[in-house]
Amino acid sequence: MPESAFLDRKVDSPHCDKAGIPVRRHFDPPRRRPPEGRHLQRMGGPIFSVLIVLLVAACSKPANQIAIANLDYWTCTMHPSVHSEIPGKCPICGMDLVPVTHGREKQPRPSEFVVPVERQQQIGVTYAEVRRRRMIFDIQAVGSLEVNQAQILECVTRVDGYIEELQVNSLGDRVAVGQPLITIYSPDLRAPEQELVNLLKAQASGSVSPASMDQLISSARRRLQLLNLGQAEISELERTGQPTDRITYRSAVDGVVSEAPMKVGMSVKRGDKLMTVLNLSDLWLWANFYESEVAFLREGQLVKIALPALPNRSFEGNIVVIGPTIDPLKRTALVRIDIPNPEGQLRPGMYATVAVQIDAGEGLTVPYEAVLPTGSRMLAFVDKGAGTLEPRFVQVGRQFVTLSDPKQEHYYQVTGGLREGERIVSSANFLIDAEAQVQGAVRDFGMEKPEPGR
Structure with missing residues (x-):
């Protein structure tokens, strides 16, 4: 039979489609589907062995490597510039490298911001603790020597x-x-x-x-x-x-x-x-003290006196009179100090600087460098851990110095905004403040009232 006739003939059989076109020229028996669970055996033993090996390796992986699966790199706590893809020793100091991860961290509050620990180390950030100290400070004033009016003939x-x-x-x-x-x-x-x-x-x-x-x-x-x-x-x-x-x-x-x-x-x-x-055997020194300082003064207090005209000498006197009124323009009160002048070196009209040492007892204090002036308010950065910082406005009192400290470091009395035991930034404050401005950390806490100090 001619091929064309074969093509024109429509045959309904497994060897032709609906148009009668042959789809198979020889008999091919259909393959049977293997029973469930038997295709692993058909895959053979090698693949199954590989799976077993991988499972055993995962179980034997060190716990610390599993905990840092989100590892970024390894670095040195003393030299943050060192980066390594594998654990080991710091090439500079020999310390063990620590992991730096990118895992999910606690989200800071709107008034908080984050400066990574390694970044803080690079810019020289240090911390100080808010704690109680004995507050001893000097009140200084200026004045001039005058003749004792009771000794004028x-x-x-x-x-x-x-x-x-x-x-x-x-x-x-x-x-x-x-x-x-x-x-x-x-x-x-x-x-x-x-x-x-x-x-x-x-x-x-x-x-x-x-x-x-x-x-x-x-x-x-x-x-x-x-x-x-x-x-x-x-x-x-x-x-x-x-x-x-x-x-x-x-x-x-x-x-x-x-x-x-x-x-x-x-x-x-x-x-x-x-x-x-x-009679110049003793003189009067009239000094101007600000109205906020008068409350610390008492009659009979010892006063140390320095005169520019006699730079190598120091003198002492006692407070005799504390003026009852405040100058409305200068906002100062006149305080009279009697100074003995047995050698006659002091002369009326000399300019003098006086210092009164005040012991105000114990109080909550922070280092002078830890407080950043911002116009009418003072700002401190409180450590919240893991590089998180909180800017906080604080209320401070007088500045004082610890006399028992050989370094004679200066401190502020804290009257509000900080609690005893909190850690605050004590250096690189300007850089931290710039970072806070960039991250907008002061946006939501600018009107908050400072917490009372305790």
């Missing part, structure tokens, strides 16, 4: 007259107690002197009762004393019975002449100043 005439003699006439002359300073001739002295002489004569004659005479004589002596006659002049008058028209002023203190305006022959009126003598 002003010779003022109480009679009219003329300058007859000047025993001391130069500024800066040193005088001693009882030393003559100036002599005045005054006719006003004759009458009261003559009265005393007459009373003494009457007492001697016995014409007047002794009781009344004693009272009159005492009043006459008192009148002469009010005219600045000294006891020596009055005694000389009683001895001689001869009134004089002259009065000699004597120094009542040891000191230095600061004013001597009179000349011999000049006329003087009652109330005129003849001479001024300053």
